[in-house]
Amino acid sequence: MARYNPKEVEPKWRAAWADADVFRATAEPGKPKYYVLEMFPYPSGRLHMGHVRNYSLGDVIARYKRARGFAVLHPMGWDAFGLPAENAAMERGVDPKAWTYENIDRMRAELKELGLAIDWSREFATCDVEYYGKQQAWFLDLFKAGLVYRKESVVNWDPVDQTVLANEQVEDGRGWRSGAIVEKRKLNQWFLRITDYADELVDALKTLDRWPDKVRTMQENWIGRSKGLKFSFEFAGAPPAGFDGGLEVYTTRPDTLFGASFVGVAPDHPLAEQLAQADPKVAAFIAECRKGGTSEAEIETAEKVGWDTGLKVKHPFDPAWELPVWIANFILMDYGAGAIFACPAHDQRDLDFARKYRLPVKPVVLPPGEDPGAFDVGDEAYTGPGTIFNSAFLDGKDVEAAKAEAIARIEAMGRGEGTTVYRLRDWGVARQRGWGCPVPVVHCAKCGVVALPKSALPVALPDDLDFGKPGNALARHPTWKHTTCPDCGGPAERETDTLDTFVDSSWYFARFADTGADEAISKEAVDYWLPVDQYIGGIEHAVLHLLYARFVTKALADQGQLSVREPFAGLFTQGMVTHESYRRQSGEWVEPREVEITTEGKTRRARLISTGEPVVIGDVEKMSKSKRNTVAPEEIFDVYGVDAARLFVLSDSPPERDAHWSTSGVEGAWRFVNRVWAEFDSQPASGEGDGGSDPAADELRVFTHRTVKAVTEAVESFRFNSGIARLYEFLNKLKEYPAAGANPAVLGSRQEALSAFARLMAPFTPHLAEECWTRIGGEGLVANAPWPEFDPALAQDAVKVLPVQVNGKRRGEVRAPAGAEPADVEKIVLDDPEITRRLEGLTIRKVIVVKDRIVNIVAA
């Protein structure tokens, strides 16, 4: 009996898979396909436990689907452009390209050590010119289609990273990477018209039934579609310059028009700016409004302030009714029309404002059951349903009917129209960075902005960029940008902006279908492989990456380059890997490996191994460098092997929840690995047996089939932790039927059980499974073996143990054949002496028999 040695066993099987080219994805017409993809990593240089978990999860699916007979595509690549490389360049004087490719080499080696069922022949990095050149090609297609445009716009400028950020990349007024407070700047920017697809992006969410509801809700909120009315107020008296058409406002509550109290414009509304030029006091007020911070706390506490412009507008339904025009700090210029009409009775912000400035508050929606004479609004606006009153021709209608009526009247008057407004903005894709995909256009003094012909692609980055200082290395390169105009042949300058790295990751899944194709996307290959059947990644990409990828898929489908309109049919968002954090009295964080934990009863203490100094046990948090609560995967692989690490990270918690890393946990997995090997190793080599009838052999066989059923269902439904628990039970059961001294029937039953066991564990612990498979004489590689089938008749006991309740409390149990009819079961129960003893002195009112489950006797 040989002790299991992962250091020898694991590399051996990885080599065997590679030699047999087992995981190469091959399109096989007539075979169902399955595309499993985990979000590709940024090549930071080191594998962390989050990667181990993410890629192990996908690997379970990939290996399982292969065993079920699918043609599986499970590729790997690198999201390789981006700021960390430039920062490394600046800090350490290294070349970003060399730094990135070195990181890729190191991480590829580590990932390969995980034993993943990946087709490595399809690997690429987004910084490969072969990849971003193709990206430039479809960018030009979108350009031609009018989906790319340039506009002078106020942008979010990150002063630390020296670049523009998309709205999605600004969190609480800070850059999502640098954490620096974002400034507003006016720049000429490149945009993609994602808003053209806003409706489809919302509507198609409901077709994504294998996406988490949470992610769909987040995207829906992000796009923020609202239906309402855009219309113009006519000024009473002479309109200000440029406002001959009146003052346009947007509302989602046209039903409350008769409750109007005032009209408000944003401080940066053109009308406000015009008034500010004429009146320094207005200018001062606007300047005051701009001061306020954008942080959550500041918005929460910011008081509503306003400025009465003295201007008046006419109510659209009653020209004699004049409303004052205010400038108000709570109105946002970049939503709707940047101006509103306020109905304080039914909008909290309007009410706060109206109370402060003593403006009228007139209720027009009567809550159900309220008396129209008595209903009044205090300090809380009523936003619920009700009947319209105080509103002329809208009186008596419900809210929805009144909205429709008001919109119809305004449209008939030619003053406005019902419209849809989105929170979603177009996607600003330009970045003033050198380490990215160049935008393939030139600026010609004569012809303006000229898109390059595809024959001029790829526009490759120069190799000698200077990343020694902040800013755009591409723009300051001495020669790169100088070129000729493809239209007139005159001198021209290349665009020095590069594309947001989210562009790189918005189509990589399509490139994987055929990484050698001349065109960006091979139609034939994507028609076979897409959509991705199972996409796996972190919830942090719920909006940004997943929304952009959906948009690009739709845009490319409209260019005829793809047939699917949704890239990811199934999405799974996995939890993070967490660990306790530890810090010294001095406040300094220390790594788990430096800490020793002792337990006294229920209290745990930690101290430094080196000095014995006590350390404080902190919260369980996401593993991060700053808290130093990380555990290096390679150290775990070194001690326990890859399989034990995979097994623990998969078994600890359900995949969608956080997994709490612990040394004792991985030790438990390691114990299991060894016990499994010991069990297989104890089976005689000629263990076929005769399969004859024997009660013990039959029992084991039933357990085998039941386990196959349970593990299959667990894998299918992403409950890997439960599936692994079934394998632990299976092993415990096997040990009750040891090979030593067993009769041939039991040995035969064991052989069947072990054969199933090896195949069931293969997705989780692939190396161990191969070793065990070979040990029991399995044919070829277990990676190529079919998934075990179960016999439904055998997957359950012939005789069921049914608990018997009296008035809902368990009072005993009876045995009945599986599938026994309720009447027969009732007879068995009422004949049972123990049960009848329990029922002494009681009258049976009712007997409820749930087939194969439970019996409940209602008695009094």
Add this chain to the structure above:
RNA sequence: GGGGACAUGGCGGAACUGGUAGACGCAAGCGACUUAAAAUCGCUCGGGCUUCGCCCGUCCGGGUUCGAUUCCCGGUGUCCCCACCA
């Protein structure tokens, strides 16, 4: 302020669609083996009691049901997303 998710032993978690709550693992305790330790193996392990059995127990309070961790109503707490979005 709006939207969403979650709450089960000392811990991670299990319980299919309303049917034996606590599977499996971790930690802990006891024992075997050992000169000893580690490893390994076996047993115990929600709380309480008058312990062949009984009572309580899935965040709290109600409800529906023969039966509720599961469904409904109302709270509390934790986490996530969005946010002066008209």
